[in-house]
Amino acid sequence: MSATASDKAAVLVEALPYIRRFAGQVVVVKYGGNALAGASDDDALSLFAEDVVLMRQVGMRPVVVHGGGPQISDLMQRLGKVTEFRKGLRVTDGETVDIVRMVLIGQVNPQLVAAINVHGSLAVGVSGEDAGLIKAVARDPELGFVGDVESINPTILQSLLDDGFVPVVATIGTDAAGQAYNINADTVAGAIAESLGAEKLVYLTDIEGLRRVVDDPSSLIRQTTPDELDSLMADGTIAGGMIPKVESCVHAVRAGVRRAHILDGRIPHVLLLEIFTDEGIGTMVR
Secondary structure, three states: OOOOHHHHHHHHHHHHHHHHHOOOOOOEEEEEEOOOOOOOOHHHHHHHHHHHHHHHHHOOEEEEEEEEHHHHHHHHHHHOOOOOEEEEEEEHHHHHHHHHHHHHHHHHHHHHHHHHHOOOOOOEEEEOOOHHEEEEEOOOOHHEEEEEEEEEHHHHHHHHHHOOOOOEEEEEEEOOOEEEEEEOHHHHHHHHHHHHHHOOOEEEEEEOOOOOOOHHHHOOOOEOHHHHHHHHHHHOOOOOOOOHHHHHHHHHHHHHOOEEEEOOOOOOOOHHHHHHOOOOEEEEEE
């Protein structure tokens, strides 16, 4: 059933105080490759792009951060290169880091930029290699060119935001010698949010949010704190691939980011539902 004119007016009235509150504020959004909904990847990407553009048009300052794990694995398979994992992390030799750069900078980043720019000349693709944005340090010599964030220099992002653009960041970093490293995109998103003093850090995932009991949908955690999340990681409730997201949320909120959110990116327009409605959706860390 289509919305009536009064329904639409009610939605706009509900959104108005949030538009006022967040005008001029930075919101860092981590785009997960498997996160978004729709009948096809193109539909998912266009819905995400519409949300980002609307945020920008009402005065917010969005920054998009992305990885590309599934796309990297796909290209490696097509090139006949076997992926080796140690403790869940991809061993990244010199050839693999070149593949990672090709996928993130040459494939995923332009797709996101193009989807946003359908709605106007707003998005600019940026790599962590650009203007020293992401300084990296090797995580473990056995993993090769897998990096951790040593520091963020947000100058290029701040300049783009001040000029009205939407930065779209590929998570490749470099060390002091210029060597490229592949870095977990969840970790990078948190570090960028901290460096920009963001109002919000948002992770789009393929789950509805965090649960106190993993198999019980009714145990969804709507609001939580860094201390509670520490406990849930310590007792094993939060495990696996969610740990980097949750650790980044915890660190960012303790470092001054006002709110962090874990949302189900398969829900159309989930960003707008979280930011501009009273009830919100997913899990919020405050």
